[in-house]
Amino acid sequence: MDSLHLSPRLSAVASYVPENARLADIGSDHGYLPANLLINNKINFAVIGEVASGPLANARHELSRRGLLVKTILRLADGLSAIKPQDAIDTVVIAGMGGMLITTILNASLAKHNQYKTLILQPNTDEDAVRKWLIEHNYKIENESIVQEDKHFYEVIVATPGESQLTDDDVFFGPFLRLEKSSAFVLKWQKELSRIHLILDKLNQADKNKTPIFSEWENKYAKIQEEIS
Numbered sequence: 001m002d003s004l005h006l007s008p009r010l011s012a013v014a015s016y017v018p019e020n021a022r023l024a025d026i027g028s029d030h031g032y033l034p035a036n037l038l039i040n041n042k043i044n045f046a047v048i049g050e051v052a053s054g055p056l057a058n059a060r061h062e063l064s065r066r067g068l069l070v071k072t073i074l075r076l077a078d079g080l081s082a083i084k085p086q087d088a089i090d091t092v093v094i095a096g097m098g099g100m101l102i103t104t105i106l107n108a109s110l111a112k113h114n115q116y117k118t119l120i121l122q123p124n125t126d127e128d129a130v131r132k133w134l135i136e137h138n139y140k141i142e143n144e145s146i147v148q149e150d151k152h153f154y155e156v157i158v159a160t161p162g163e164s165q166l167t168d169d170d171v172f173f174g175p176f177l178r179l180e181k182s183s184a185f186v187l188k189w190q191k192e193l194s195r196i197h198l199i200l201d202k203l204n205q206a207d208k209n210k211t212p213i214f215s216e217w218e219n220k221y222a223k224i225q226e227e228i229s
């Protein structure tokens with residue numbers, strides 16, 4: 001992967017960035033996403049935020065070799081503190097991190113009462129926690145996709161300000177993903193069923209099939225099976 005050839009995961013993220021967005025890519029690392037969007041003239045300006053100096057240097061190198069430094073501001077900063085009011089950012093991407101870290105980053109900015117026009121979030125884990133955060137903080141899920149790369153499945157969640165009423169199953173599986181039921185969605189949850197099967201086997205072998213934890217896993221198994229059957 002490089003800025004001319006994004007991975008399927010980052011391509012999915014890029015596809016949701018509105019034309020001419022003023023973008024902040026938080027936790028950008030290599031900077032491939034903003035570089036790609038700038039190269040393709042989809043956007044004209046990006047803030048690149050990184051909490052670590054090594055990745056920020058990677059991003060600076062990538063933007064520099066593509067001649068794009070003039071269209072970007074790179075800041076060493078924790079989470080959304082990379083964004084300044086004068087940047088007039090309307091679209092925030094937080095991709096390639098655990099869902100809990102994404103919610104921590106979003107929570108840290110709550111005191112400033114910033115609401116962005118578009119959030120594009122790509123949690124690697126705990127996608128349900130991200131959806132829960134969004135609906136609890138007046139964001140409406142506008143779109144979702146799921147992408148497979150090798151053995152991994154990545155969900156992309158797009159949100160805009162607004163209210164939504166999601167069921168627990170919507171939060172767990174993703175309201176758009178469960179409607180679409182793509183092959184990647186089914187494969188992801190089949191993989192999860194196999195994992196839970198192993199856990200239940202181990203609990204059984206340890207004579208723990210009458211415990212609350214066994215029932216919890218059993219219920220989760222049944223819920224997933226019902227969803228994809």
Ligand code: SAM
Pocket residue numbers: 010026027028029030049050051052055077078079080094095096097101105
């Ligand atoms: N966003 C890129 C992608 O999706 O390919 C890079 C993902 S990389 C696995 C995660 C990056 O997030 C790392 O470079 C890490 O330094 C950065 N990061 C982690 N916590 C952060 C925070 N609180 N604020 C800004 N960047 C953070």
